[in-house]
Amino acid sequence: MSKRLKIYIGILVAIIFAAMYYELSKPIPIDWRETYNEKDTNPYDLRIFHKELSNVYDENEVRNIYRTPYEFFNAQYDWSTYTYDIEGTYVSINSEFYTDESSINELLDFTDAGNLVFISSYKMPRYLKDSLNFSTKYDFKVSTKATLSFANENLANNEISYERDIKNVYFSEIDTLTTEVLGYQKFENDVTFTNFIKIPHGNGAFLLHTQPVAFTNFHLLKNDHFKYSEGVLGYIPEKDIFFDSPNKTRYSDDTSRSPLRFILEHDQLRWAWYLGLIFLVVFVLFNVKRKQRIVKIVNPLENTTVDFTKTIGNLFYETRDHQNVVHKKITYFLEHLRTEYLMDTQVLDEKFSTRLRQKSGKSQEEIEHLVQLINTLRAKVYLFENDVLRITKAIENFHKKK
Numbered sequence: 001m002s003k004r005l006k007i008y009i010g011i012l013v014a015i016i017f018a019a020m021y022y023e024l025s026k027p028i029p030i031d032w033r034e035t036y037n038e039k040d041t042n043p044y045d046l047r048i049f050h051k052e053l054s055n056v057y058d059e060n061e062v063r064n065i066y067r068t069p070y071e072f073f074n075a076q077y078d079w080s081t082y083t084y085d086i087e088g089t090y091v092s093i094n095s096e097f098y099t100d101e102s103s104i105n106e107l108l109d110f111t112d113a114g115n116l117v118f119i120s121s122y123k124m125p126r127y128l129k130d131s132l133n134f135s136t137k138y139d140f141k142v143s144t145k146a147t148l149s150f151a152n153e154n155l156a157n158n159e160i161s162y163e164r165d166i167k168n169v170y171f172s173e174i175d176t177l178t179t180e181v182l183g184y185q186k187f188e189n190d191v192t193f194t195n196f197i198k199i200p201h202g203n204g205a206f207l208l209h210t211q212p213v214a215f216t217n218f219h220l221l222k223n224d225h226f227k228y229s230e231g232v233l234g235y236i237p238e239k240d241i242f243f244d245s246p247n248k249t250r251y252s253d254d255t256s257r258s259p260l261r262f263i264l265e266h267d268q269l270r271w272a273w274y275l276g277l278i279f280l281v282v283f284v285l286f287n288v289k290r291k292q293r294i295v296k297i298v299n300p301l302e303n304t305t306v307d308f309t310k311t312i313g314n315l316f317y318e319t320r321d322h323q324n325v326v327h328k329k330i331t332y333f334l335e336h337l338r339t340e341y342l343m344d345t346q347v348l349d350e351k352f353s354t355r356l357r358q359k360s361g362k363s364q365e366e367i368e369h370l371v372q373l374i375n376t377l378r379a380k381v382y383l384f385e386n387d388v389l390r391i392t393k394a395i396e397n398f399h400k401k402k
Contacts (some may be wrong), residue, residue: 043218088240097121112202120209160229
C-alpha cells in the first residue's frame with residue numbers, strides 16, 4: 001500500500017468519525033407525527049398504553065399481531081369444531097384503520113363467536129361501515145380543544161377536557177335499534193357528537209371509537225388525561241388482548257422495500273452511508289488512471305467480399321466454362337425481374353418486352369436487344385468468351401440509371 005493511499009484512507013476515516021460525532025452530539029429532534037407505534041416513545045406513539053395493558057390485564061396475555069387480522073385469526077380457527085382456539089379482544093389504535101375485506105370478514109366471524117373488537121381510528125373502511133350500518137364524518141375545526149365524556153353516569157369522573165389534538169370526527173349515522181352510544185365529544189360553542197359506540201354482532205360486539213390520540217404517550221402523561229383511557233378500557237373484558245401492531249412483518253404500500261431502509265430511516269446512519277459512498281467515488285477517481293489496464297487494440301474484421309468475388313471470377317475464367325457463366329447470369333437477372341417488377345419470366349416474347357419497358361422505363365430498343373440476346377444465348381449449344389461479355393454488358397446497361 002502506497003503512502004499516498006494511506007493518507008487518503010486516514011483522511012476518509014477521520015471525516016467519517018467527525019461526521020458521526022457531529023450527528024451523535026446533536027439533540028434528537030422530537031417526532032410529532034401520529035405513528036401509533038407500541039414500541040416507540042414519541043409523543044403520539046402507544047408505548048405507555050401498551051405497557052399499561054399488561055398491568056391492567058395482568059392475569060391475561062397481551063399478544064401483538066404482526067400480520068393482518070385474517071392471517072392471524074384464520075390460523076387460530078379449528079375447522080373440525082368450527083370454533084376459535086382463542087378468545088378475547090382485538091385492539092387496533094391508529095389514525096387510519098384500513099385493511100382488506102378478508103380481514104374485516106374474519107373480524108366479523110371473530111365477534112360472532114362471542115369475542116370483542118375494539119377499533120379507535122379517525123378513518124374506517126367503507127366495507128366495515130356497510131357491514132355494521134354506521135357512518136362517520138369529519139368537520140374541520142380551527143380549535144382542537146374539546147371535552148371527551150361517557151354516557152355512563154358512573155364514569156362522570158373520567159370526563160376529560162383536552163387542550164389540543166382533538167379532531168372533530170364523529171359518528172354521523174348509526175342504527176339506533178341495535179347500537180349503544182357509549183361516549184361523546186364536545187368542542188367549545190358547539191353541539192355534542194357521538195364518538196364511542198357499541199355495535200352487537202352475533203355473540204360478540206364491536207367497540208368503535210374516533211379519538212385514537214387519547215391513548216398516546218403525550219396525553220397519558222399529561223395531567224389526569226389517563227382517566228379517560230381508563231374509562232374506555234372499562235368496556236373491555238378481562239380476557240386476552242390481541243393488539244394489532246403497525247410493525248407488520250410484511251411490507252405495506254407506503255413502506256420502503258429497500259434493503260437499506262433501516263439505515264435510511266436514521267439520520268446518523270444515513271449521513272454515514274452517504275459520506276462513505278462519496279469518499280469511495282473520490283478514492284476511485286484518484287486511482288483509476290494508475291490502476292487501469294492497457295486496453296488491447298482490436299482491429300476490425302476485414303471486408304473480404306471483393307477478394308472472394310475475384311477468386312470466383314478467376315475460377316470460372318480458368319475453367320473456361322462460358323456456358324455455365326452465361327446461364328447463371330441470365331438466371332440471376334430473371335430472378336431480379338421477378339422480385340423487383342413481379343413479372344412472369346417463363347416466356348420472353350413481345351408482350352414480355354412491352355411490360356418490362358413499361359415497368360423499367362428503359363427504351364424500347366434497349367429492351368428488345370436485351371430480350372433477343374437472352375433468347376439467342378439460351379438457344380445456343382456452345383457459348384464463347386465473347387458471349388459472356390455481351391450478356392454482361394447488356395445486363396449492366398439495364399441496371400444503370402438514366
